Amino acid sequence: MSSAPVIAAVDGSDDSDRALDWAVDAARRRAAPLRVVHVRQFAAWGQGDVMIADLPEVEGDPVLDQARARIGDATGLAAVEYVAVEGVPSAVLPELGQDAALLVLGSRGRGGFASLLLGSNGVAAARDADCPVVVVPRPDRRATGDGTNAPGPRVVLGVHVDSPDDAALDFAFAEAAGEAARVEVIAAYPWPQQTWSAPGQMMPVPVEQQSVEQETRTLTERFLAPHQERYPGVRTEIRVLPGDAAGHLVAASGGARLVVVGRHRRRLLAPGRMTGSVTQAVLLHAASPIAVVPPAPAGEE
Numbered sequence: 001m002s003s004a005p006v007i008a009a010v011d012g013s014d015d016s017d018r019a020l021d022w023a024v025d026a027a028r029r030r031a032a033p034l035r036v037v038h039v040r041q042f043a044a045w046g047q048g049d050v051m052i053a054d055l056p057e058v059e060g061d062p063v064l065d066q067a068r069a070r071i072g073d074a075t076g077l078a079a080v081e082y083v084a085v086e087g088v089p090s091a092v093l094p095e096l097g098q099d100a101a102l103l104v105l106g107s108r109g110r111g112g113f114a115s116l117l118l119g120s121n122g123v124a125a126a127r128d129a130d131c132p133v134v135v136v137p138r139p140d141r142r143a144t145g146d147g148t149n150a151p152g153p154r155v156v157l158g159v160h161v162d163s164p165d166d167a168a169l170d171f172a173f174a175e176a177a178g179e180a181a182r183v184e185v186i187a188a189y190p191w192p193q194q195t196w197s198a199p200g201q202m203m204p205v206p207v208e209q210q211s212v213e214q215e216t217r218t219l220t221e222r223f224l225a226p227h228q229e230r231y232p233g234v235r236t237e238i239r240v241l242p243g244d245a246a247g248h249l250v251a252a253s254g255g256a257r258l259v260v261v262g263r264h265r266r267r268l269l270a271p272g273r274m275t276g277s278v279t280q281a282v283l284l285h286a287a288s289p290i291a292v293v294p295p296a297p298a299g300e301e
Contacts, residue, residue, distance in 0.1 A: 004101035005035040005081075005238040009093055012038075015106025019136045020067055020290060024077065027133070029178040032101055033079040036071075038063040039089040090124035097129030105136045126194040126283060126292040127263070132171055134258070134291045141287040142254070153181035154237075156252045156259040156288070158245060158278065161187060161219040167291040169223065173231040175291070181257055182235040186249050187220040189213065191242035200229075207243065212296035216240050246281035253286035260291045 008023035008053050010016040020036065040062055064082045074080045080175055085092055097103045108121055127131045157172040176183045199280040215239045241248050253259045261279045283290055 002043040003033075003245065004099060004131075005033040006030065006102045006104065007022050007035045007037055007068075007096050007100045007122075009037050009039065009089075009103065009105040010067050011089075011094070012066055013106065015108050015136070015138065017106075018072060018139075019104045019106040019134075020070060020133065022136050023102075024071060024074075026102055026104065027078070028076045030101065031078055032082065034071075034074070034077055035100070036064065036067045036080065036082045037096060038067075038084050039092045040081075040084055040086045041089055053240045056150045057118055070104055086207045093125040094128035094130075095123055097125070097131035097133070100129075100210075101132045102132050102134060103129050104134045104136065107135055115117045119180060122283070123280075128248075130294060132291050132293045134289050135283055137286065141285070153257050154184045154255075155179070155181050156184045156186060156249060156256045158225060158259070158261045158282070159185055159187045159220055160245070160262070160278075161189075161216055161223070164223045165262040165293070165295050166226075167296040168260055169227050170230070171291060172258075172260040173234050175258055175260070176234045177231045179257055182237060184256070185220060185236060185238045185252055185254060186223065186245065187216050187238065187240050188245035188248050189216045189242060198228070213242070214239050246278045246285075249278070249282050250285045253282075253290075256288040257290050258291055259286050262294050262295050 006023050008016075010020055010022045020233060023034060023036075040061075041064070048091075061082075061084050064084065068082065071077075071080065083097075093103070093105065103125060105122055122133075122135050126135065136274040140287070155172050155176040157169065157171070172183055175181070191209055191212065209279060217238060220238055220240065224238070228234070239248075244264075249259055259282060261282050263279060279292055
């Protein structure tokens with residue numbers, strides 16, 4: 001049994017109900033406790049530093065009462081607790097991940113604008129939380145493709161061969177093992193490759209596409225090898241594709257159990273946390289739940 005809880009952030013919306021259902025299943029698979037959290041919002045301009053007041057087993061909170069009714073007897077769950085915290089959700093939600101195995105939330109809660117595909121709380125949590133964050137999209141999202149034609153459940157994993165992250169790879173394999181799913185690896189490479197020849201002019205690079213594709217596949221296989229050894233029962237399928245990584249991941253999300261992407265590391269000239277353009281695009285458009293996995297701390301890879 002895992003001692004770190006799976007946290008479901010709820011606000012009474014249909015989006016958070018779907019996230020709660022996903023979190024319940026995730027807690028069962030992990031034999032982990034489930035913590036259902038309602039962030040009761042106050043106006044950011046009326047407060048100083050965010051103060052989080054934990055109120056375990058809160059009574060009389062309609063949002064938590066709704067969650068209790070939806071979960072019911074919680075068959076198969078190690079433990080369930082209901083907590084209300086007060087603060088600004090975009091600041092509080094990332095803090096919840098400090099002692100969590102997983103933070104799960106809907107793509108947009110009650111405070112989101114109808115025109116937005118992903119609420120600001122989801123963006124903040126995916127960018128700042130110390131634990132993996134799963135965003136469960138609305139069921140009306142549609143992907144342009146459905147991955148491969150091979151039957152059975154699958155977890156889609158995006159691999160950037162220039163900066164692979166073991167944390168994201170291990171998370172994807174662990175999820176696939178827990179759901180008896182295969183891992184469908186998407187490794188994209190830029191094509192056609194171009195270089196500057198003169199101001200305002202781009203020229204093709206004299207390199208064969210087959211060579212670039214083979215090098216990308218070789219590097220991907222090398223990165224995956226330790227995880228394949230750790231999870232020998234998980235079947236892996238590698239798809240090396242030219243062009244837009246985000247587009248390929250979104251297309252593969254149709255019918256997938258989960259899409260797993262990594263979060264950028266902090267860099268010297270950009271010390272703040274970033275999700276990256278590919279991760280943002282996947283969060284906005286993928287049809288399946290999306291897991292954003294923070295990089296492993298230095299020295300733990």
